[in-house]
Amino acid sequence: MNGCWDGPIPEPQVRTIEDMRDVLADPDCTSDQPLYFMYRDLARSRSDREWLRQHHIRYDITVIPARVLCGEYVKTKGHYHPRNAAGEYYPEVYEVLKGRGHYLLQTCTADDVVMIEASIGEKVLIPPGYGHVTINPGREELVMANLVSSDFSSDYGPYIEKRGAAYYEMEGGALVKNPRYPDAPPVRCCDPVEVPEIGIRRGCGLYDLVGQPRLVAFLNRPEEFMGVMAGALRRVPQRGRR
Numbered sequence: 461m462n463g464c465w466d467g468p469i470p471e472p473q474v475r476t477i478e479d480m481r482d483v484l485a486d487p488d489c490t491s492d493q494p495l496y497f498m499y500r501d502l503a504r505s506r507s508d509r510e511w512l513r514q515h516h517i518r519y520d521i522t523v524i525p526a527r528v529l530c531g532e533y534v535k536t537k538g539h540y541h542p543r544n545a546a547g548e549y550y551p552e553v554y555e556v557l558k559g560r561g562h563y564l565l566q567t568c569t570a571d572d573v574v575m576i577e578a579s580i581g582e583k584v585l586i587p588p589g590y591g592h593v594t595i596n597p598g599r600e601e602l603v604m605a606n607l608v609s610s611d612f613s614s615d616y617g618p619y620i621e622k623r624g625a626a627y628y629e630m631e632g633g634a635l636v637k638n639p640r641y642p643d644a645p646p647v648r649c650c651d652p653v654e655v656p657e658i659g660i661r662r663g664c665g666l667y668d669l670v671g672q673p674r675l676v677a678f679l680n681r682p683e684e685f686m687g688v689m690a691g692a693l694r695r696v697p698q699r700g701r702r
């Protein structure tokens with residue numbers, strides 16, 4: 461968290477290898493170290509907390525130390541979001557605060573599997589209907605923030621049933637297909653894209669959206685922003701690419 465957050469720091473929720481066993485490439489892997497730390501529901505001030513509460517939004521930071529677990533890069537457990545009252549799936553947005561992350565997204569039928577690499581300052585939109593896993597493929601700790609609706613609980617069931625996402629990322633970067641998804645297509649690589657209409661742009665941190673109801677409305681009313689979010693999963697030609 462050092463240098464990534466200057467507000468009050470609550471006790472984190474911690475994921476251990478026991479919490480993750482069901483989704484690992486090697487479910488027999490052992491580790492006595494915590495795998496990642498989730499600092500949920502952060503606010504810099506009392507008034508920010510009240511604003512976030514009133515707008516049904518959570519700002520979290522997750523810290524994922526670099527680790528390789530029996531050949532597989534350390535990652536989050538993976539989950540889907542449910543639909544809201546209007547029938548649209550809740551989206552989410554991430555920002556890399558330190559290190560480098562691989563965001564592995566997939567539809568619930570896994571007929572589209574997308575990998576987005578993001579570095580410090582870049583943001584990744586998880587569009588409605590995509591489940592997601594974050595992988596730390598580096599040698600450095602990954603610290604990322606997210607903004608998400610506080611009105612739902614994540615659904616881990618499909619990832620647990622299929623023992624993880626459609627692909628496992630192994631040390632060195634090889635993507636190994638999970639045999640429980642025989643029909644999944646090859647991974648499609650996309651870039652972090654800017655979506656200024658919903659505050660996703662360079663130079664604007666996610667926390668800067670606190671106090672800007674228009675820019676965060678998509679988190680609870682995604683049905684009004686489907687057109688805006690439609691271009692989020694694509695390859696950016698030429699210069700924007702690393």
Ligand SMILES: O=P(O)(O)OC[C@H]1O[C@H](O)[C@H](O)[C@@H](O)[C@@H]1O
Nearest residue numbers: 498520522536537538539606608
């Ligand atoms: O819930 P997991 O799959 O373990 O993933 C970890 C992250 O997921 C969500 O996006 C939460 O909003 C974060 O607070 C959490 O750190």
